[in-house]
Amino acid sequence: MASSDSSNKTVATDADVEAFVTGVEDGTRRADLRTVLGLMHQVTGEPPVMWGSSIVGFGSRHYRYATGREGDMPVLAAAARKTALTIYLWNGFEDYADLLDRLGPHSTGKGCLYLKRVADVDEEVLTVLLGRCWQDGTQDISEAPAPA
Structure with missing residues (x-):
């Protein structure tokens, strides 16, 4: 499942997502x-996939x-980092200011949303933010720009 471009550090792998999540110490x-992976699955309908050793992602785009x-x-995608839960949105945040204003702390x-506590x-x-990002990220993929 790995990308054909080996210069990218973060590529999809066959690693066990549940084993990774269970291994998060905190x-x-x-x-x-x-919780966040459940929301992502809910809005995407896609199975979670490990990207690299510490990121769980949904869907794929070139x-x-x-x-x-x-x-x-x-x-x-999401990752449990030491200081916050990190949510990766492929296209940044400019189109989602209305939702970010209402999200909470x-x-x-660049392309990352950090939450101390969900x-x-x-x-x-x-959920709406994730759904809109998914919709934006999966529409007309053939002409999509590079990520933010």
Whole structure:
């Protein structure tokens, strides 16, 4: 299942998602990851797949930068990091400001949404955000730009 471009560090693997989630040491972070993965599965209808050793993703899309570098990435993904649950959105946040304003406590980085605790955010808003990102990420993939 690995990408044909071996220069990309994060590629889809056949690793066991459940074993990875079970191995997350922090109990709160593990529960938050399970919750977010459940929401992602709900909005995508896709099975979760390990990307690299610590990211769980849903769906796949090909990208190509102007430099010629290209690869594959999940449309939606999450990882349980030390300081926050990280949600990866392939296209950044510009189109979702309305939802982020209503989400609750969070921070963002380039293409990443950081949640300290899923219980502190509005789960309904998070579900809508994930659903819109999925819809945007799976429409007209053949002409889609490189990720944010």
